Amino acid sequence: MLRRTDFGDYDLIITFFSLSRGKISVIAKSAKKSTKRFSGVLELFSGLEIVCREPRTKGLPVLEEATLRQPFAGIRADIYKTAYASYWVELVQGWIEENEKQVPLYRLLEYVLEQLDGGKVPEAALSVLFQMRFMRLCGLSPNLINCSSCKAEIDQAHQNNLAVDLSKGGILCNRCVAGSPRQMVLSKGTIKQLIWAESGSIATAGRIRFTPQALKEGQLFLEDFVPFHLGKKPRSLSFLQQIRG
Numbered sequence: 001m002l003r004r005t006d007f008g009d010y011d012l013i014i015t016f017f018s019l020s021r022g023k024i025s026v027i028a029k030s031a032k033k034s035t036k037r038f039s040g041v042l043e044l045f046s047g048l049e050i051v052c053r054e055p056r057t058k059g060l061p062v063l064e065e066a067t068l069r070q071p072f073a074g075i076r077a078d079i080y081k082t083a084y085a086s087y088w089v090e091l092v093q094g095w096i097e098e099n100e101k102q103v104p105l106y107r108l109l110e111y112v113l114e115q116l117d118g119g120k121v122p123e124a125a126l127s128v129l130f131q132m133r134f135m136r137l138c139g140l141s142p143n144l145i146n147c148s149s150c151k152a153e154i155d156q157a158h159q160n161n162l163a164v165d166l167s168k169g170g171i172l173c174n175r176c177v178a179g180s181p182r183q184m185v186l187s188k189g190t191i192k193q194l195i196w197a198e199s200g201s202i203a204t205a206g207r208i209r210f211t212p213q214a215l216k217e218g219q220l221f222l223e224d225f226v227p228f229h230l231g232k233k234p235r236s237l238s239f240l241q242q243i244r245g
């Protein structure tokens with residue numbers, strides 16, 4: 001469940017990211033007036049099995065039944081976890097079209113929410129993993145292999161740090177660095193771990209043990225890169241950065 005909004009005095013409009021139909025919005029009648037109507041299971045981030053009725057004429061499908069499968073209550077009980085989950089969910093909510101089935105993205109979001117709820121993997125590592133793979137699924141991966149400006153191959157063997165230009169979409173070669181106004185630096189080790197994070201299966205990528213430096217640099221880089229390329233900064237990202245200090 002990605003989002004809930006009030007609709008009149010009694011009803012809620014709920015946006016789900018579903019396995020079979022992608023993002024869908026449905027109306028939950030009387031759910032605002034009485035939490036008993038759906039047994040109190042309509043909670044953000046939770047995984048539900050839902051039954052909907054198509055509207056007779058126009059309008060949204062009507063939620064008939066909702067059964068809780070993945071409560072993820074550990075996320076909602078913790079403000080940091082809630083802030084991270086809100087950011088990921090806002091990316092899916094804001095940048096994905098309705099009614100487009102997207103199984104790999106569903107599995108990615110499910111994976112990071114499960115791990116976040118379980119509490120064994122650092123939140124920052126999950127966020128780096130989510131952002132790298134989300135951007136790849138959107139076709140907006142950062143370019144971390146060739147120069148983003150002149151496309152020349154970069155010999156990373158002789159450089160410990162590489163300059164990044166967000167507007168060009170990734171790293172720069174030594175010749176192009178001079179003409180670039182806005183720069184950030186990523187270490188070679190961080191670049192390697194970021195590439196691992198977006199490659200292969202989610203289960204394999206989920207086992208990466210990021211170095212503290214890669215986590216710090218990766219997080220700083222991605223939280224600039226993602227809003228820049230999506231054209232807007234998610235409100236939940238500002239909140240996350242605020243509470244993290």
Ligand SMILES: [Zn+2]
Binds near residue numbers: 173174175176
């Ligand atoms: Zn270049």
